[in-house]
Amino acid sequence: MRRLGAVLAVFVLSGGLARAAGFHFDPTFTTGDLENLANALGDVVTFPNLGTATSTGLAGFEVLVGAGGPQVNTGSHWWRYVDGSTLGGVLYGQRAIVRKGLPLNLDVGVQVGQIVGERFWGGEVRWGLLEGGAVSPAVALRATYSRLASPPLEHLEVAEGQLVVSKGFLVVSPYAAVGYRRVSAEATFGEPLPSGHSLDSSRWTATVGARLTLLPLVRLVGEFRQGSNRSFYVGVGVGL
Numbered sequence: 494m495r496r497l498g499a500v501l502a503v504f505v506l507s508g509g510l511a512r513a514a515g516f517h518f519d520p521t522f523t524t525g526d527l528e529n530l531a532n533a534l535g536d537v538v539t540f541p542n543l544g545t546a547t548s549t550g551l552a553g554f555e556v557l558v559g560a561g562g563p564q565v566n567t568g569s570h571w572w573r574y575v576d577g578s579t580l581g582g583v584l585y586g587q588r589a590i591v592r593k594g595l596p597l598n599l600d601v602g603v604q605v606g607q608i609v610g611e612r613f614w615g616g617e618v619r620w621g622l623l624e625g626g627a628v629s630p631a632v633a634l635r636a637t638y639s640r641l642a643s644p645p646l647e648h649l650e651v652a653e654g655q656l657v658v659s660k661g662f663l664v665v666s667p668y669a670a671v672g673y674r675r676v677s678a679e680a681t682f683g684e685p686l687p688s689g690h691s692l693d694s695s696r697w698t699a700t701v702g703a704r705l706t707l708l709p710l711v712r713l714v715g716e717f718r719q720g721s722n723r724s725f726y727v728g729v730g731v732g733l
Contacts, residue, residue: 515576515577515609515610515611515643516530516574516575516576516609516611516643516645516646517574517576517645518574518645518680518682519574520683520684522574522682524690524692525570525571526570526571526574527678527680527682527690527692528692528694529569529570529571530571530574530575530646530678531649531676531678531692531694532676532694532720532721532722533562533563533565533571533584533721533722534608534641534646534649534678535649535651535674535676535694535720535721536562536563536584536718536720536721536722536724537561537562537563537584537585537586537608537613537724538586538606538608538613538615538639538640538641538649538651539615539637539639539651539653539674539718539720540590540602540604540615540616540617540637540638540639540651540653541559541561541700541716541718541726541728542635542655542657542668542670542700542702542716543557543559543590543702543704543714543716543726543728544557544592544668544704544714545631545657545659545661545666545668545704546619546621546625546630546631546632546633546657546658546659546668547621547624547625547631547633547659547661547666548594548598548599548600548619548621548624548631548633549592549594549600549732549733550594551594551595551596552594552733553592553593553594553600553732553733554592554593554594554732554733555590555591555592555593555602555730555731555732555733556589556590556591556592556730556731556732557589557590557591557592557714557728557729557730557732558587558588558589558590558728558729558730559587559588559589559590559714559726559727559728559729560585560586560587560588560726560727560728561583561585561586561716561724561725561726561727562583562584562585562586562608562724562725562726563583563584563720563721563722563723563724564582564583564584564722564723564724564725565579565582565583565584565722567579567582575609576609576610577608577609577610583724583725584608584609585608586606586607586608586613587606587607587608588604588605588606588607589604589605589606590602590603590604590728590730591603591604592617592732597620598620598621598622598624599618599619599620599621600617600618600619600621601616601617601618601619602616602617602619603615603616603617604616604617604639608641611641611643612641613639613640613641613649614639614640615637615638615639615640615651616637616638616639617635617636617637617638618635618636618637619633619634619635619636619657620633620634620635621633622634625659625660625661630658630659630660631658631659631660631661632656632657632658633656633657634654634655634656634657635654635655635656635657635670635672636652636653636654636655637651637652637653637655638650638651638652639651645680645681645682646678646679646680647679647680647681647689648678648679649676649677649678650676650677650678651674651675651676652674652675653672653673653674653675653698654672654673655670655671655672655698655700656670656671656672657669657670658670664705664706664707665703665704665705665706666703666704666706667701667702667703668700668701668702668703668704669699669700669701669702670698670699670700670701671697671698671699671700672697672698672699672700673695673696673697673698674695674696674697674698674720675693675694675695676692676693676694676695676721677691677692677693677694678691678692679691679692694721696720696721698718698719698720699718699719700716700717700718700719701716701717702714702715702716702717702726703715710731710732710733711729711730711731712729712730712731712732713727713728713729714726714727714728714729714730715727715728716728
């Protein structure tokens with residue numbers, strides 16, 4: 494299973510190695526552009542749920558590869574500073590996610606990924622409040638943190654707390670979550686003397702998705718998220 498996780502991570506990250514990209518700022522870049530850029534990137538690097546509220550237990554283990562991000566307007570002024578492209582109007586990032594079950598209904602996870610050729614990483618902790626049953630749903634609290642650093646964007650950090658609810662029906666497990674997210678960023682730009690600028694932005698988020706278990710160990714996941722923009726994520730993985 495560890496070897497499979499390494500292979501999947503390499504697969505995800507290799508997509509951006511062929512053409513390194515990133516960001517560039519010029520004298521026309523403004524604080525408004527920084528806000529729009531940071532919010533869009535926040536939608537990408539946010540640790541997506543791509544899973545339910547059910548605790549996996551001490552034996553639980555999961556490896557996923559995923560992709561997704563927000564719908565963006567490539568005619569916007571801030572977009573000219575992104576050295577990348579969209580797919581169907583979606584600014585997407587690739588990622589690999591590894592999760593492990595712990596005692597006391599805890600699950601932890603890490604993600605590594607790329608957006609326009611730049612690396613990001615993140616972590617999560619999920620605590621199952623209710624396991625759910627034949628009628629009742631599973632309920633969990635979830636906290637995540639993600640970070641991207643790519644000069645001249647000195648850093649971008651995303652932290653989010655969520656309440657997650659899910660219910661299993663045979664091979665399909667729909668889930669939903671409401672959360673509160675904070676995006677912070679720092680960058681250096683301006684003429685004639687560049688100076689440091691910072692941004693802090695907070696907002697409520699909403700998420701709906703579904704996990705489809707095709708075989709005992711294989712699952713497909715699709716997710717819609719409303720943050721700064723409408724975002725879409727898909728994932729495929731294996732797990733216990």
